[in-house]
Amino acid sequence: MDVESLEQSIQQDISKANSVEALEEARIRYLGRKGRITALLRNIKDVPPTERPQIGAVANRLKQLAEGLLEQKTTALRATQTASRFYTPPRDATLPAHEGARGHRHILSQTVSELKEIFFGMGYSLAPGPDVELEYYNFQALNFPDEHPSRDLQDTFYVTDDILLRTHTSPVQIRFMENNKPPLKIIAAGRVYRNETIDQSHAAEFHQIEGLYVDNNVSLADLKKDVEVFIQQLFGAKTKVRFRPHFFPFTEPSAEVDMTCFACNGAGCSVCGQVGWIEIMGAGMVHPNVFRAVGYDPEVYSGFAFGLGVDRVAMIKYGIDDIRLFLSNDFRFLEQF
Ligand code: FA5
Helix, strand or coil: CCHHHHHHHHHHHHHHCCCHHHHHHHHHHHHCCCCHHHHHHHHHHHCCCCCHHHHHHHHHHHHHHHHHHHHHHHHHHHHHHHHHHHCCCCCCCCCCCCCCCCCCCCHHHHHHHHHHHHHHHCCCEECCCCCEEEHHHHCHHHCCCCCCHHHHHCCCCECCCCEEECCCCCHHHHHHHHHCCCCEEEEEEEEEECCCCCECCECCEEEEEEEEEEECCCCHHHHHHHHHHHHHHHHCCCCCEEEEEEEECCEEEEEEEEEECCCCCCCCCCCCCCCCEEEEEEEEEECHHHHHHCCCCCCCCEEEEEEEEHHHHHHHHHCCCCHHHHHCCCHHHHCCC
16 A cells, blocks of 8 residues: 555645535545544454554544544635635726716706796795695685586596596686785795696696786786896797787686797797797786785775796706607606706
């Protein structure tokens, strides 16, 4: 038997073993039931008695060597395994950061904020009002007579006979005037609901901003000035504004307000249907019956009001050709803004 080469291979095999499994294989190879050192010890009985002490001593030394090396290696392997569980690869602080998916405000909320800021800058403050409204505030106090066909102007979602989803932001005028005395200059912003046939420019749920200014000597000229200042701040100083006579039960005289088309500057194009103008809001001088409903004397006070469609403004401003996109929840659309 070549003791020296056996000793060498024990040392090599154990030092090469780099996993618990490889180490176990090495143990079995030398110290297992059929292992080489085990065989050496078992075969002692077959050698002549005079050689037995010498062979026995060699076999025991190899056994101790193998056991010692196995124990050392086991401890070393366990230590690296424990360490590797806590190990995290070094970080490269110069790599660009991962941009996580981040949300942002909806384009309509952004537009409402922008419009509010313009009005705040013009001296208006914000008045609140509910989406679910009494019929009285939405219609009656705003001079829509009972059973009058003017109520059909706005097809209504009724909750009960006298509760409905507001069809416009004008009821906030009544709520505010009931609780405050002039002079007052407010805007109201929020959702409105109409039982409409939906198409490219008509939604059943859309957004309005209402304006109301009441004092002793408010005139139509004041209304025109504020509307003009607002539109020019939003769309640029070159934008022109015109008032077309119209009818609203709660204003007299009433008007629809047009601005020169942002796309063709008034020349006529497909955006404005070749007319050069785009309708942007309804407006007028507060009707005396509205003042009477809130206990104001129409001989003492006068005022103007206007109501604009926020969705339409956003469509004009950002060149969006279908109002339905706003509530479609389509990320490809929303992510553009
Ligand atoms: C009104 O709602 C009046 N309350 C506005 C008003 C207030 C007039 C104060 C006078 C004084 P009108 O129904 O025209 O008016 O709606 C006002 C604006 O809302 C329209 O100019 C338009 O921009 C927008 N609008 C109306 N219907 C829809 C709809 N179905 N979808 C999207 N926007 C609409």
